[in-house]
Amino acid sequence: MSLPCRALVLFGATGDLARRMLWPSLYALHKENLLPGAMQLVGAARHAVTQGEFIERVREAVRTSANAALYDDATFAAFASRIRYAAVGIGETRGLESLRAALPSGPGGVIYYFSTGPDLFGPIALGLRAANLVDEHSRAVVEKPIGHDAASAEAVNDALGSAFAENRIFRIDHYLGKEAVQNLIALRFGNAIFEPLWNSTAIDHVQITVAETVGIEGRWGYYDRAGALRDMVQSHVLQLLCLVAMEPPAAFTPSAVRNEKVKVLWSLRPITGEHVNRNTVRGQYAGGYIDGKGVPGYLEEEGAHSESGTESFVAIRAEVDNWRWSGVPFYLRTGKRMKQRTSEIVIQFKPAPFNIFAGIGQGLDANALLIRLQPNETITLSLMHKKPGLNQMQLGEVALNLSPGGAFGTDRRRIAYERMLLDVLRDNPALFVRRDEIEASWRWIDGIVEGWRVAGHAVRPYSAGSWGPSEAAALTERHGHHWHE
Numbered sequence: 462m463s464l465p466c467r468a469l470v471l472f473g474a475t476g477d478l479a480r481r482m483l484w485p486s487l488y489a490l491h492k493e494n495l496l497p498g499a500m501q502l503v504g505a506a507r508h509a510v511t512q513g514e515f516i517e518r519v520r521e522a523v524r525t526s527a528n529a530a531l532y533d534d535a536t537f538a539a540f541a542s543r544i545r546y547a548a549v550g551i552g553e554t555r556g557l558e559s560l561r562a563a564l565p566s567g568p569g570g571v572i573y574y575f576s577t578g579p580d581l582f583g584p585i586a587l588g589l590r591a592a593n594l595v596d597e598h599s600r601a602v603v604e605k606p607i608g609h610d611a612a613s614a615e616a617v618n619d620a621l622g623s624a625f626a627e628n629r630i631f632r633i634d635h636y637l638g639k640e641a642v643q644n645l646i647a648l649r650f651g652n653a654i655f656e657p658l659w660n661s662t663a664i665d666h667v668q669i670t671v672a673e674t675v676g677i678e679g680r681w682g683y684y685d686r687a688g689a690l691r692d693m694v695q696s697h698v699l700q701l702l703c704l705v706a707m708e709p710p711a712a713f714t715p716s717a718v719r720n721e722k723v724k725v726l727w728s729l730r731p732i733t734g735e736h737v738n739r740n741t742v743r744g745q746y747a748g749g750y751i752d753g754k755g756v757p758g759y760l761e762e763e764g765a766h767s768e769s770g771t772e773s774f775v776a777i778r779a780e781v782d783n784w785r786w787s788g789v790p791f792y793l794r795t796g797k798r799m800k801q802r803t804s805e806i807v808i809q810f811k812p813a814p815f816n817i818f819a820g821i822g823q824g825l826d827a828n829a830l831l832i833r834l835q836p837n838e839t840i841t842l843s844l845m846h847k848k849p850g851l852n853q854m855q856l857g858e859v860a861l862n863l864s865p866g867g868a869f870g871t872d873r874r875r876i877a878y879e880r881m882l883l884d885v886l887r888d889n890p891a892l893f894v895r896r897d898e899i900e901a902s903w904r905w906i907d908g909i910v911e912g913w914r915v916a917g918h919a920v921r922p923y924s925a926g927s928w929g930p931s932e933a934a935a936l937t938e939r940h941g942h943h944w945h946e
Contacts, residue, residue, distance in 0.1 A: 472549075472576060474515075570600065606695070643892075661788050672795065674751050693775075741909060745772060776794045823855065844858070844861055
C-alpha cells in the first residue's frame, strides 16, 4: 500500500547518476502515469543554476538516455512543471532553507534520494532532522556504498537511523531491479521442477560474474580507496549470491524475503588469513586492447600514482555452510577492463549419473542454467538433444530459451531504476537491502581484506581485454571446474 507522498527530493541532482539514470527513469514513470498526480520533484545540489538552466539539463539527460525514444515536447513540458531546483549547502548555516522553500506544503511525506558521495549520507540525514524536514511518512533512498567496512557502515546506518525509521530507509542495489534477477525468483519459487533440484544433490557449482570493459573512468580517488572487492563484491555480487542461495521465504513479503537473504550471509564461510591465498585472487589491469583500441593500464590512468596495490579484479571461491549448499562452491568474479561486458549467473548441474550413449561414442554435457543480466537480459537452460537426421543417435547441446520476451510480447527494456523508484513510491522494500544485510556482508568482506593484509596477498597483473590473471583460471581448475566464457 502506497504512503502519501508530496515530493521527491534528489540530492546530487546534477551528478552523473542523476543524469544517466534517475531523471530518465522519473520521466518514464511520469509518461506512464505512475507518479502521484501532485507530486513535485525537487533537484538539490550545490551549483547555483537558474530554474530554466536546470530544466534544460534534465531535458538533455532524458534526450540522451536509454529512454530517449520516449521523449516528446508535450510530455516533457508536463514533466518539467513538476520540477523545482534548490541550491543547498550541507553543513552550512541555513543550508537547507532553499530546500524548505522549494517543497510544496500540504499532507504527505517526502522521499529524500541521496545520490551523492557516501560521505554525505550522514550529514544530509542529520541536517534534515535538525531542520525538521522529516516526518513519519518521510523515506530515505541511498546508493551504495554504505561505508567502506563494517565499522563505517554501522556509523552511516546510525546517522540514517537517527532521522528515519529502518522501514523507511531504502538502500538501493539496482541489480535487484533487473528483469532477469526478478525472473530468477519466479523460476525458483514458481515452478515445481526447479526447487527439488536446487541443492547440493543436483548442483555441482555456481558462478557469478560481473565483468566490465571500462576502466575507472576518472574515479581514481574513490576507486583506489575501494577496489573491486569493496566496490562490487560487497554489494552487487553478494546480493546475487543471496538470491541464488536463499531458502524459500514463507511468503513474498519484504520481511520474509530479506530474512532469508541475510541467513545466507550469516552462513558464508569466513575466508581469513590462512585461506585467502587458496580461495581468492586479486588482479590489476595493465595496458592492452579493448575492441581493437589501445587502453592504458590501471597505474597509467588519469590521476593515478605508481605505488597503488589496489585490485581492479577479484575472484573468490566461496562456500555457504548449510544443509542445502554443503560442498557446493560459489565462484565469484568481477573486474574492469575485461574481455567482454557481461553480468551473469551460471547454475552448473551435475552430470547424468550414467551415460548410456558412451558405447556409441557420445559424450554428455552437464545441464546448465544461464541467467544473463547484461548486456542483454536472457535466461537459457542447456539440454542434450539428438541432432536431426538419419544418424546413429548423435547428440548435441541445445539452449532452451526461458527468457520472457517472446512469450509476453516485446516490451521496451526498462532502466532498472524505474522499478526501484516505483517500489519506493509503493513503500515496498522487498528488493532493497536491510541494515543487517549490509553489516553482515561487510563483516565477511573485512575478513578477506584483513587476510590479504596478513598474508601479503599482492595483486597479479592482467592485460586489459583479457579475462583476468591466470591465477583466476587456476582457482576453478584445481577443483575440476572452469569459468563460463
